[in-house]
Amino acid sequence: MPGSIGDRHVISSSAAAIVVPLRLTPPPRRRWRLAGHGPVRFVLPALVLAAWQLASSLGLINPRTLESPAAVLEALVELAASGVLLDSLAASFQRAAAGFLIGGGIGLGLGVVAGMSRIGEYTYDALLQMLRMVPFLAVIPLFVIWFGVDERPKILLIALACIFPVYLNTFSGVRHVDPKIVEAATVFGMSRLAIATRIVMPLALPSIMVGLRYGMGVALLSLVAAEQVNATSGIGYLALNPRASLRTDIIIGVVVLYSVLGLLVDLLIRQVQAWILPWHRTVLETAR
Numbered sequence: 001m002p003g004s005i006g007d008r009h010v011i012s013s014s015a016a017a018i019v020v021p022l023r024l025t026p027p028p029r030r031r032w033r034l035a036g037h038g039p040v041r042f043v044l045p046a047l048v049l050a051a052w053q054l055a056s057s058l059g060l061i062n063p064r065t066l067e068s069p070a071a072v073l074e075a076l077v078e079l080a081a082s083g084v085l086l087d088s089l090a091a092s093f094q095r096a097a098a099g100f101l102i103g104g105g106i107g108l109g110l111g112v113v114a115g116m117s118r119i120g121e122y123t124y125d126a127l128l129q130m131l132r133m134v135p136f137l138a139v140i141p142l143f144v145i146w147f148g149v150d151e152r153p154k155i156l157l158i159a160l161a162c163i164f165p166v167y168l169n170t171f172s173g174v175r176h177v178d179p180k181i182v183e184a185a186t187v188f189g190m191s192r193l194a195i196a197t198r199i200v201m202p203l204a205l206p207s208i209m210v211g212l213r214y215g216m217g218v219a220l221l222s223l224v225a226a227e228q229v230n231a232t233s234g235i236g237y238l239a240l241n242p243r244a245s246l247r248t249d250i251i252i253g254v255v256v257l258y259s260v261l262g263l264l265v266d267l268l269i270r271q272v273q274a275w276i277l278p279w280h281r282t283v284l285e286t287a288r
Helices: 004-024 030-056 069-083 082-116 118-132 136-147 151-177 179-187 190-228 235-240 250-277 278-287
Strands: none
Touching: 004 118, 030 069, 030 151, 082 118, 082 151, 082 190, 082 235, 118 151, 136 151, 136 190, 151 190, 151 235, 179 250, 190 250, 235 250, 250 278
16 A cells, blocks of 8 residues: 555665665765866866967067966965965855855745745745846845945855855756656655755756856956955956056956966865766766
8 A cells, every 4th residue: 555664665666766865975986087088178288288388489479478487476475475375265165165155045945946846946046047147246235235345245246146056956857867766765754854955955966067068257257256246355456456457467367366266166075976976977977
C-alpha cells in the first residue's frame, strides 16, 4: 500500500542517494588531472604578454599609448612597496565580498522561492526582469542621494548587480528538477522545507554554481563603477586618482589586477564546484 514502511524506506533511500554525494571528496585521479591541465590555461596569456613585450622593445608600440609589461610590473612593484597596493586590494576585496554575500544571498533565496512556487514567480519575477534591464550606471546618482557617499552605496551597488545572475540561474536550476521526485517526496510526507533543502537544492546545485561564478565576476565588474563614488581607497581609485591619470602604466596595471582577480575567483569557484559536485564533473569527463 502507498505510504507503507517499505515504501517510506524506498523514498528515504532515494533522498539519501541524492544527498550523500555532496559529502564525497574528489578522488585522487581527478585532482591529478586538474593539476595537470591547470597550467594550460596560462599558455595563451603568457604568449600575449610575450608578444606585447617584444613589440614594445622593438618600438612598435608608443609608450604613451601602451606601456610595456615590464613597465607595468615596475609600477605595480612601486605601489606594493609603498603599501598603497595592498591597502587598495584589501578595501576592494571587502566591498566586493560584502556586496556579493548580500546580493547573492537575496538572489539565491528569491530564485528558490520562485522556482518552487508559482505564487513567488508571479509576485516578483516580472519586477526583477524589469530591474535587470536598467543600466547599472544610471542608478549611481540615485544611490548617492539615497545612501550618501560612504561605503553603503558602494556595497549596495555591487549587491544589486549580483542579485540577477544568481536569481536567474537558481530559478532555472530549481525549475528543471524532475517534478516526479518532488511529487513522490510530497506523497510520503516530506515537508516543503525538507524537499527544498534535501532534494531540490542538491539537484539544482550545478545551475546554482554557474550563477555564483557569474555573480562573483559581476561583483568585480561592478566594483569599478562603485569605486567611482567618492572613493579614497580601492584598486579602482588607483586608476581614477588624479596622480595616476597621466600614467598609463598604473592604469594598465589596475586593469591587469582586475583580470587576474577575475581569473583567481573563477578558479576558486571551479575548485569548490569540483569538491561539492564530484558526480557532476565525473559525468562531464565521461561524456568527453
